[in-house]
Structures are given as C-alpha cells and as structure tokens.
C-alpha cells in the first residue's frame with residue numbers, strides 16, 4: 001500500500017518487478033488478441049456482456065485452454081452449481097486436471113482460497129453475485145460491486161494473480177453493471193451479440209496493457225464457443241456478389257483488418273416519414289450518409305431505407321462509411337458493385353472522402369480475400385501493395401463514377 005510519507009523518486013530509479021508484468025497467452029487467440037497479447041499477471045480484467053451472451057461459456061473455455069499449459073486456474077462460480085459446471089465442461093470437452101472449481105459468493109472465502117491455491121488466474125463469475133461480508137447492501141449493488149473490484153485490485157497486486165471478473169450488463173437501477181467497475185480495472189472487454197446471429201464479438205473498451213478497440217470473434221455452436229480464426233471469410237460467407245445493394249468494406253478494428261459485407265435496400269419514395277431499419281450500423285450516421293448522397297444527386301432521402309451487415313457484425317469505425325454509401329447507391333441505381341471491388345473511407349458532411357488509419361492493412365486483407373480493386377481515399381492510395389488496383393477518390397461524386 002502507498003505510504004503517504006514516501007519520497008518522490010526518479011523514474012529511472014523505480015525498481016522493475018518482473019514477476020508483476022508477465023504476460024501469458026491463454027490458448028485462445030481470439031481472447032489473447034483483445035487482451036493485447038495475453039493475460040498479464042497481477043492485472044484485473046472485466047468481461048462484461050448481456051445475460052445469456054455466453055460469458056460463462058467463454059470463461060470456462062478459456063480457463064480450460066489456459067490450464068492445459070499446466071498452469072493452475074481457479075474458477076469461482078456464484079451462479080451455477082459445481083455439477084452444472086462439470087457437466088458443461090464435459091460437454092464442451094474441456095475438462096482439465098489443473099482447473100480448480102469453487103462455488104462461493106463470499107469474498108473472504110474466495111480470497112483465502114485464491115491465496116492458498118497458487119493459481120495464475122482467478123475467475124469470478126460473476127462480480128454481481130459476490131458478497132463482501134460486513135456490507136449491508138445487497139450483492140450486485142453499486143457499493144458491493146465497487147468493493148469487489150477494489151479488493152480484487154488489492155489481491156491481484158499482492159499475489160500477482162491475474163483476476164478476471166465477469167459482469168452482467170444491467171439496465172436496472174438496482175443492480176450495478178460493468179460501467180461501475182470500469183475505473184477500477186486494468187482491462188475491460190465487452191462480449192456482444194446482435195441477438196439473432198451465432199456470432200459473438202469480444203471488443204476491448206479499455207486496456208492498460210494494449211490498444212483499445214481490438215477485436216476477437218467467436219461463434220456459439222451446439223458444441224460450445226468456437227474461435228473464428230478468419231473473420232473476413234466468416235463475414236463474407238453468405239455474400240451474393242452479383243446482387244445490387246451490397247458492398248464489401250475493408251475495416252480495421254484496433255489493429256486488425258476485417259472485411260465485412262454491407263447490404264442496403266432502398267425502397268420507394270414515401271410522402272410520410274419513410275421507414276428506416278438499420279442493423280449493425282449506427283443509425284444517425286447512416287441517415288447522414290443517405291442525406292449526403294441526396295446532396296450529391298441521388299434521390300434517396302425520402303425513401304424507405306434498410307441496412308444490414310454480414311452476421312449482424314457491428315461496424316463502428318469511420319472507414320466503414322464508404323461501405324454503407326456504396327451499398328445505398330448500388331441498391332438505388334439497381335447496379336451491382338463489381339465483384340472484385342471493395343471500398344473503405346470516411347465520408348465528410350460536404351461529401352469529401354477522408355483518409356483513414358491503417359490503409360496498408362486494409363489493402364493486404366482485401367488482396368488476401370481475392371479483391372483486386374479497392375476504392376479508397378486519395379491520400380491512402382500510396383499504401384496499396386502490388387496486385388491491388390487502388391482507385392483514389394476525393395468526393396462522393398468520384399465514388400459514384402468509380403463504383404459501377
């Protein structure tokens with residue numbers, strides 16, 4: 001614990017505690033990636049998500065993968081019985097001898113078992129079921145959950161155990177969601193799904209040991225949670241390249257390039273408020289892109305507009321703008337985008353196309369998936385590798401001229 005009389009020292013004189021900064025791969029690349037390369041000993045990680053998204057399945061799968069390397073893992077459940085966990089682990093085919101289980105909701109009990117266990121990782125599923133003895137508030141309340149995070153922090157610093165807290169997203173005011181915990185932990189990962197597809201994304205919201213915005217992809221199957229090792233391939237699998245109203249966009253999440261199909265349907269003009277239904281894209285931004293197209297000569301704004309992304313994948317980075325724009329234009333004009341063409345770029349309000357980060361990675365990924373022509377911001381053209389024809393565009397009108 002910090003002593004208030006400790007003297008300030010020079011940065012160079014700070015002793016390096018090597019044991020505290022070990023990073024270990026978990027055995028699941030789609031978890032290691034969002035973690036920034038693996039689990040750092042002595043750190044506290046929060047994995048948040050809606051109930052039912054698959055947090056416990058992810059946790060037990062990761063624990064088993066990790067324990068496979070002879071490292072001890074302690075998985076604490078406050079929600080399920082040990083028999084339920086065993087049955088799930090057996091069914092997933094992941095049972096390992098070095099995986100220790102504890103069913104408890106009492107913090108002091110959990111802490112003492114963790115200290116005795118010699119584990120590298122402690123998973124607490126969930127932070128909301130954990131109870132701090134002595135506090136009168138109910139488990140899951142803001143006070144309790146904060147204290148769980150605070151004590152986890154102390155325990156991790158003290159023992160160098162990496163602690164993974166599982167947190168349910170909560171819309172109720174009585175139960176505290178992961179938001180309450182974010183300040184107290186080193187890394188926050190969000191486990192998401194769109195409610196319909198089997199795809200699950202794990203995104204880095206905060207990371208003291210790596211980049212935010214990183215991404216891992218999984219698929220929930222009858223045999224458990226399976227890693228998606230080639231995301232672009234998975235997200236393009238149902239693509240109908242010959243149809244109008246679809247475009248492939250080369251995005252980058254964190255440092256990782258992913259190709260995604262965007263589908264748009266532009267309906268008939270409507271005198272009333274036209275229907276709009278957007279899945280996987282940000283509604284306000286998508287309406288804005290339609291308004292920009294309207295300003296650039298396409299009669300689109302007063303029509304019904306629908307947008308979908310491959311497997312409901314959530315497109316949140318600016319470079320995806322050009323994908324939505326291209327899909328809208330293709331649907332309205334009833335012309336398919338050339339099969340071998342993909343796009344990326346940010347669209348500004350007055351119709352200018354802005355450069356984006358990591359153009360090189362986007363080109364490389366496009367090429368790897370067989371796209372030989374890429375429509376992109378003028379400023380990003382130079383980064384195109386051999387084998388890719390880069391069509392630099394400066395405005396939405398240029399895009400319309402290059403698309404078909």
Ligand code: TYD
Pocket residue numbers: 049050051052053054055056057058088092220221222223224225
């Ligand atoms: P779970 O991990 O319990 O979710 P959380 O901990 O986030 O609340 O998993 C929830 C759902 O996942 C459950 O409804 C069933 C489904 N599921 C599968 O489809 N396949 C599987 O192998 C497992 C274990 C779960």
Ligand code: MG
Pocket residue numbers: 055056057079125
């Ligand atoms: Mg659970």
